[in-house]
Amino acid sequence: MAPLSQKALRLLSVKQLLRPHISVAWVSTYKAVIFDMFGVLIPSPLPKATEWEDKNGVPRGTIGQAIRTGGDGNVWRKYMRGELGPEEFVEAFSRDCSQIVGFKVHIGSFHSALTSDSMTRPLTVMMEAVRCARAEGLKTAVLSNNFLLLGGRSYMPLDPSLFDVIVESCRVGLCKPDPRIYQLCADRLGVSPQEAVFLDDLRFNVEAAERVGMRGITVRDPAQAVKELEEVLKVPLSGFVPGTRSVRQTQQLPMDRLAQYLNSAVQLPQTGPITVRQFSHSHSNSTYLLSCGGHQLVLKKKADTEALRKECRLLTALNKVGVPVPDVIAHCEVPSVLDTAFYLRSYCQGRVFNDFSLPELDADEKKCVYEAMIQTLCQIHRVDPETTGLADLRERVSCNSGGFMEFEVKRLAQQYKAHETQPIPAMNRLIExxxxxxxxxxxxxxxxxxxxxxxxxxxxxxxxxxxxxxWSLSTVGDPLVDVAFCCMSQYLSPNTTQPGNKLASVDIPSAEELFELYSKAMGLESIPHWQFYMAFSFFCQAVILQANHISSLKVTAGTRDIEDMAELAWVFAIKEGFRIFNAVPRAAGS
Incomplete structure (x- = not known):
């Protein structure tokens, strides 16, 4: 595959078109929350030390005294900085404890107890706070005085995907309360210390963080500490549901009126208060998750009543023919309830893969996920618009003799011209x-x-x-537009150097392979002109970028980004041109 031009590689901002975007709409001083591990995210080792001392006939406080004695150069500190391996530590720390109590002590079993099952269980209230903070767009980090195990691994019982940065003393050669380790963590997060909140169960570690400018919270009771963190951040840190965030102040629902409607229209049993969260996808400000008494519903608002009716009718029709879609429970066009039309649908629990490289799955599982995606698309394309009552979705192109694709190209070209701020030759060339x-x-x-x-x-x-x-953009038209759209992620990674390289390198099917899967499932011989549809899809995204640039939406782009997208579309246009040229019959002897 030919490499892209440098322009086509600058796609960092463009990737937001295909990936969820969480905007921090609320104003906060803080951009990151930094958590200690022991005593904050997982149990404190202090009770384990006391338990071990009692069990082994060692006076209480011996381990604590050995940790504190000798200052920055003691055995414990050296172990935390990674200067000693586990075997060296056990020998040296046993010697220190023996000197304190006056008889021989061997702390090998205490070292093992630090990594026992009871110490690996994350504290539920804190981990939910981590997830909620991330859902609000905050960065999260672990800053821990931690140690190495045999083999050079560090002790890390946490899910690293929940943290933007993990700073361990044994990896960086610094220990809390050394001010340099706090600054290092902030630097890696890309924030200033003043923009970070730090939680630790040891007051002197918190004071050190405060001296470098961080807001500190001392954790004595995890639940109480989370409440204090909520007050600092001014966002709720409980009730996490994947893909949701707290409701922004300007997008609150009138709960009294909504509760009355739910009680009368859908007989939702109100065994407690209704909690509301907002879906965090960039285009989901009008979509909410309602929870009450173990029941969950999705509420979607639409100012366009006709569009709301269309979506409800579409979901109902698809549900009847077995396409996996949510159930529509009710819809309301009475403005006195929410001031705008809305509908309620079932909430579908499960996995949503926002990272298209599927890092949590193995190679076979990745292949199965993408095959399931294509099979589902085929299921949609096999739906008969006539028998399902959806044929009227094609009305907008009925008067167009050139067909769906010509209509779409001309429509989008007209939209682009309407938003054009300066000529972009790459776009004009692509339209032609x-x-x-x-x-x-x-x-x-x-x-x-x-x-x-x-x-x-x-x-x-x-x-x-x-x-x-x-389903808000659903219509009736050329099915290959859908196929190309779901292949765009193969080319929009910000770290790739050639189209498709990043996902292909992690066992994800290429765009060409996905088109082949689709053609086989639909009984088509082949789709030789699939690259035209890829070019068209990137053209569509360039038009969207232009509109967003004009209206200053959250997914922002300048003319340079639009040109980059057009250049990426042109890669496929050139390939399609070569395919057409090579398919032309040659005269004998030519």
Missing amino acids: WLLSHLPEQQKATLLHGSFRLNNLVFDSEKPKVRAVLG
Whole structure:
């Protein structure tokens, strides 16, 4: 595959079009929360030390005294800084404890107790606070005085994916309360100390953090510490649900009126207060998760009543023919409830893969997930718009003799021109090319409109799609538009040096392989012109970038980003041009 131009590689901001974007709409001084590990995220070792001392006939406080004696150069500190291995530490620390009590003590079993099962269980209230903080757009870090195990591994019983940064004393050669380790953690997070909150169960470690400018919280009771952290951050840190965040102040719902509606319209049993969270996808400010008495519903607001009716009708029709979509429970167009139309649907629990490289899965599981994605898309495209009452979705192109693709290219070109701030030659060239290379009209099918991996909810245990979300752009048209759209993630990674390289290198099917999977599942011989549809998809995204640039939405882009996207589309246009040229019959002897 030919390398892209340098322009086409600058796609860091563009990736937000295909990935969830969490915007910190609330104003906060703080951008990061830094957690100690022992005594904050996992149990404190102090009770374990007392238990060991009692069990082994060692006076209480011996281990604590050995830890404190000798200052910065004592055995414990050296072990925490990674200057001693575990065997050296056990021998030297046993000697220190023996000198304190006046008889021989061997602390090998205490060292083992530090990594026992009871010490590996994260504290639930704190881990939920970590997840909630991340859902609000805050960075999180672990800053721990930690030690090495045999083999050179550090003791880390936490899920590293929940933290942007993990700083361990045994890895960096510094221990709390050394001010340098706090600054190092802040630097790695990309924040100033004044923008970070630090939690530790030892007051002198908290005081050291405060001296470098951090806001400190001493953890004596984890639940109480979380409440204090909530007051500092001004966001709730409990009730976490994946993919959601707390409701922004400007987007609160009138709960009294909503509760009355729920009670009368859907007979939701109110065994307690209704809790509300907001879905954190960039385009989901109008979508909420309602929880009450073990029941969960999704509420979606739409100012456009016709669009709301269309979406409800679409989901209802698809549900009847077995397409995995949420159940529509009710819809309301009475403005006195929420001041705008809305509908309620079932909440589908499961896995949503926001990282398209699927790092948590092995190679076979990754393949199965992508195959399930394509099989689900085929299921959608097999739906008959006529018999399901959805044929009217194609009305907007009925008067267009050139077919769906010509209509779409012209419509998007017109939209682009309406938002154009300065000429971008790459876009003008691309528009001309698309209009002169329109493929043969495909059989029209139901289109999802924004079909991609993170619009699917998978079963928690197996690679089966439980629900397809995000139907607001659904229409009837060329099905290959959907296929190309779900392949775009293969080319929009900010760290790739060639299109498709990053995902292909981690056992993810390439775009060409996904098109092949689709063609086989749909009984097509092949899709030779698949690169036209890829070029068209990137053209669509360039148009969206232009509109966002004008309206100053959260997903921002300048003309340079738009040109980059057009350049990426042009890569596929060139490939399609070569394919067409090579397919032309040659005269004999030529």
